Amino acid sequence: MTKISILEQLKQADAEGYAIPHFNYSDIWDMTAIVRAAEEMHSPVMLAGVPKVTNALTMDTVAAMAHSLADNAKVPVYLHLDHSTDPQICKDACDHHFDTVMIDGSKESLERNIEMTADVVSYAHPRGIFVEGEIGKIKGNTEESQYANGDFLVQVPDAVKLVQSTGVDILAVGIGTAHGFYQGKPEINFQRLAEVNEALSIPLVLHGGTGIPAEDVRKAIKNGINKVNVGTIIKYTYLSSVFETLKRVGPTIHTIDLMLPAVEAIKEEVKRWIAVCMSDGKACLLYTSP
Numbered sequence: 533m534t535k536i537s538i539l540e541q542l543k544q545a546d547a548e549g550y551a552i553p554h555f556n557y558s559d560i561w562d563m564t565a566i567v568r569a570a571e572e573m574h575s576p577v578m579l580a581g582v583p584k585v586t587n588a589l590t591m592d593t594v595a596a597m598a599h600s601l602a603d604n605a606k607v608p609v610y611l612h613l614d615h616s617t618d619p620q621i622c623k624d625a626c627d628h629h630f631d632t633v634m635i636d637g638s639k640e641s642l643e644r645n646i647e648m649t650a651d652v653v654s655y656a657h658p659r660g661i662f663v664e665g666e667i668g669k670i671k672g673n674t675e676e677s678q679y680a681n682g683d684f685l686v687q688v689p690d691a692v693k694l695v696q697s698t699g700v701d702i703l704a705v706g707i708g709t710a711h712g713f714y715q716g717k718p719e720i721n722f723q724r725l726a727e728v729n730e731a732l733s734i735p736l737v738l739h740g741g742t743g744i745p746a747e748d749v750r751k752a753i754k755n756g757i758n759k760v761n762v763g764t765i766i767k768y769t770y771l772s773s774v775f776e777t778l779k780r781v782g783p784t785i786h787t788i789d790l791m792l793p794a795v796e797a798i799k800e801e802v803k804r805w806i807a808v809c810m811s812d813g814k815a816c817l818l819y820t821s822p
């Protein structure tokens with residue numbers, strides 16, 4: 533069984549008005565929950581590892597776990613490296629046959645961002661791997677005050693220049709969303725999103741999914757978003773379940789009996805997000821003839 537490429541999936545999502553959901557994992561348990569939820573909802577899904585995880589567990593181990601789940605899944609599961617600021621880690625993920633790698637040069641100057649992104653593209657493309665770049669800034673809770681006057685917002689000419697000079701395939705755009713839990717209601721600049729979408733023909737990504745109301749996620753999809761990234765709530769759901777079980781029964785429990793309720797809890801959260809992204813029922817597999 534082979535799957536259509538992630539770029540084809542994203543284009544299909546664009547044509548049909550839904551988004552491909554991306555979920556960050558920490559280990560095999562939440563990875564498993566994400567894949568099971570996608571299967572139950574018949575949705576394509578992106579399994580996203582951040583360098584903190586791939587460094588701690590090793591790229592070899594993470595790739596082996598993710599490939600094994602993807603190869604045996606009943607829906608298309610794509611391996612993605614998320615938010616690497618280091619081109620070398622992107623190249624390592626390419627060598628481990630990820631489908632996509634993200635090089636995040638958004639905190640650098642535009643020139644340096646272009647240089648880093650072009651470097652990763654030149655390594656990834658000959659290997660058939662797609663690259664996500666970032667322009668504008670995705671805020672973090674602790675950084676919010678640093679970005680006065682909307683200077684985290686993507687500038688349309690910068691986005692065009694990054695794409696034209698690097699050949700990057702997918703673009704994360706700073707439109708007011710933040711990683712982590714929001715302190716107030718997220719203020720998304722839909723106007724700027726629509727302008728970037730008008731200027732570019734590549735798939736756009738909404739980062740900082742946790743805490744964005746469903747109606748705003750859908751409005752973003754309408755205005756050009758093709759991929760929605762969700763991380764914090766997965767971790768929070770996972771750890772809350774483990775915490776509650778341990779509080780109730782103590783640490784003499786078998787690890788499996790601690791983890792299975794966590795898998796169920798994560799699955800429910802993932803299914804909720806798949807419904808928000810409207811990707812349920814959109815799994816499309818290509819079967820090779822026997």
Ligand code: 13P
Pocket residue numbers: 556614615710711712713738739740741742761762763764765
């Ligand atoms: P959250 O952790 O805010 O859901 O954002 C995830 C993300 O954007 C990963 O790239």
